[in-house]
Amino acid sequence: MSRLDLDLLDRDGALAEASDGVSRAGFLAGAATGTAGLLALAADAGAAPLRRSDAEVLNYALSLEYLQAAFYTEAERSKALSKKAAQAARTVGAVERAHVKAFRALLGRRAIARPRFDFQGVTEDSDDFLKTAVAFEDLAVAAYKGQAANIRSDSVLASAIGIHTVEARHAAWMRYLNGVQPAQSAFDEPQTRKQIDRVVEATGFLSAAPRTSARRSPRYTG
Amino acid sequence: MTRWKAIGGGLLAGAAIGAGAVALAGSGSESPGGAEASRAGADLPAAPRPALAIPKPEGLAREADLTRWAPLRRATAARAMPSRSGRVLARLAVRTPEGTAHPLPVLGRRADERGRLWLRVALPVLPNGTHGWVPRRAVGGYELVRHRLVVDLDELELTLLERGKPVLSAPVGIGEGRWPTPRGRFIVRNRLERYESPQYGPVAFGTSARSATLTDWPAGGFVGIHGTDQPEILPGKVSHGCIRLRNADILRLARLMPVGTPVLVR
Numbered sequence: 001m002s003r004l005d006l007d008l009l010d011r012d013g014a015l016a017e018a019s020d021g022v023s024r025a026g027f028l029a030g031a032a033t034g035t036a037g038l039l040a041l042a043a044d045a046g047a048a049p050l051r052r053s054d055a056e057v058l059n060y061a062l063s064l065e066y067l068q069a070a071f072y073t074e075a076e077r078s079k080a081l082s083k084k085a086a087q088a089a090r091t092v093g094a095v096e097r098a099h100v101k102a103f104r105a106l107l108g109r110r111a112i113a114r115p116r117f118d119f120q121g122v123t124e125d126s127d128d129f130l131k132t133a134v135a136f137e138d139l140a141v142a143a144y145k146g147q148a149a150n151i152r153s154d155s156v157l158a159s160a161i162g163i164h165t166v167e168a169r170h171a172a173w174m175r176y177l178n179g180v181q182p183a184q185s186a187f188d189e190p191q192t193r194k195q196i197d198r199v200v201e202a203t204g205f206l207s208a209a210p211r212t213s214a215r216r217s218p219r220y221t222g
Numbered sequence: 223m224t225r226w227k228a229i230g231g232g233l234l235a236g237a238a239i240g241a242g243a244v245a246l247a248g249s250g251s252e253s254p255g256g257a258e259a260s261r262a263g264a265d266l267p268a269a270p271r272p273a274l275a276i277p278k279p280e281g282l283a284r285e286a287d288l289t290r291w292a293p294l295r296r297a298t299a300a301r302a303m304p305s306r307s308g309r310v311l312a313r314l315a316v317r318t319p320e321g322t323a324h325p326l327p328v329l330g331r332r333a334d335e336r337g338r339l340w341l342r343v344a345l346p347v348l349p350n351g352t353h354g355w356v357p358r359r360a361v362g363g364y365e366l367v368r369h370r371l372v373v374d375l376d377e378l379e380l381t382l383l384e385r386g387k388p389v390l391s392a393p394v395g396i397g398e399g400r401w402p403t404p405r406g407r408f409i410v411r412n413r414l415e416r417y418e419s420p421q422y423g424p425v426a427f428g429t430s431a432r433s434a435t436l437t438d439w440p441a442g443g444f445v446g447i448h449g450t451d452q453p454e455i456l457p458g459k460v461s462h463g464c465i466r467l468r469n470a471d472i473l474r475l476a477r478l479m480p481v482g483t484p485v486l487v488r
Contacts, residue, residue, distance in 0.1 A: 077285070077288075077290075101277050105274075105275065120358070121358040124331060155270050155272055155273035158270045158273070163274075207362055207363045210323035210325070211321075212412055213414065213481070214322050215414070216320050216321065216417060217414070217419045217422070218414050218422045219320075220422075220428055221462040221463040221464045222448075222462045222464050
């Protein structure tokens with residue numbers, strides 16, 4: 001299959017990787033250059049003040065992107081996953097980090113701070129990683145869908161839909177790696193913010209910063 | 223033609239639908255319903271421009287100087303092997319004697335026979351340099367550090383590196399001959415400030431290094447890195463094992479060095 005054919009039908013490089021062994025991350029990087037440039041131009045040309053309600057939705061999306069980016073990045077750093085799982089972590093992690101970067105750039109000072117996470121070892125075991133990845137991707141897909149109707153700006157909605165479909169591809173990929181049917185139902189249900197928050201809280205993955213300093217007289221050897 | 227090529231061809235054809243539909247509508251050779259559908263499509267507005275500029279996905283940067291530590295989440299026994307039957311090397315408390323989180327440098331990982339994950343960590347016990355295994359679930363989330371502190375006992379100099387590049391150097395006081403500053407690899411465990419002990423200067427860092435001679439020192443004889451009220455005697459072999467800096471230097475260090483920084487005393 002020629003590179004041209006792949007570029008047309010294989011937007012995220014999965015087939016390129018399968019057919020000629022080109023690293024998925026590398027292929028993505030090359031293929032994305034043009035698109036990223038166009039999007040940047042579009043964003044600059046059509047920049048409009050962000051509505052407060054849209055900023056709130058974007059921050060909500062950013063919180064999920066933080067979660068995903070941290071999850072895949074830690075998984076990649078763990079160097080403990082099987083080849084396929086590690087490859088997925090590397091590729092999807094790069095995309096989620098790009099999402100975070102874009103959200104933070106658009107929100108500017110209004111961007112929420114990066115939370116801390118404790119993934120409790122699920123990034124260090126291939127089975128646990130894949131199961132959690134399926135849950136996270138399905139969650140993101142449902143969350144984006146759940147907020148679509150709340151977005152007022154057409155340009156923000158266009159971006160959200162663009163990311164939503166990418167998350168859906170990730171969900172299908174992770175499901176495939178996990179031995180789960182990628183597309184089981186004819187209709188995907190959206191989830192409200194409350195429902196999503198409940199799921200995220202239940203994971204216990206959000207953590208507080210460890211206390212590392214104190215106001216106390218030292219008792220070191222001196 | 224492969225299945226994928228066929229789909230690719232379909233996508234190409236789809237891209238030309240707009241122009242093709244107009245041509246077909248004008249030809250009069252299509253059914254009325256088809257022409258109507260084409261006209262409806264032609265009236266649709268252009269897709270809005272996305273608000274977000276999604277950058278190119280990038281792989282992780284070179285991370286040779288990245289180290290990890292994790293705070294202890296619950297009291298646990300550190301064992302000689304990654305197994306519940308392993309010999310207990312130390313019992314670790316959730317808090318340091320200073321009341322801060324107990325950081326453990328993470329050196330490795332292994333699953334036991336039941337698939338439970340264990341972490342190999344450096345222990346704050348004597349002899350210095352002791353490593354042991356703790357259950358993964360006993361520690362919290364990983365913290366990352368891109369700094370490294372090197373204390374050269376022969377040169378009486380401390381150097382802080384960030385991403386492998388020196389960002390601060392300063393002369394130091396170290397332990398006298400009878401209370402030597404221990405050599406080895408350690409971690410900065412905590413940071414104390416706003417206390418009323420001028421002999422420690424304005425800021426003090428605790429390390430996981432322990433004096434092998436002052437074992438009965440309060441709180442276990444941990445070696446600190448701190449300021450002083452006797453700057454005139456630095457550099458030199460002047461302390462009970464701690465690493466002393468002039469106050470201006472410890473303040474500079476405090477601005478740059480995070481807790482969790484690995485320390486090499488050589």
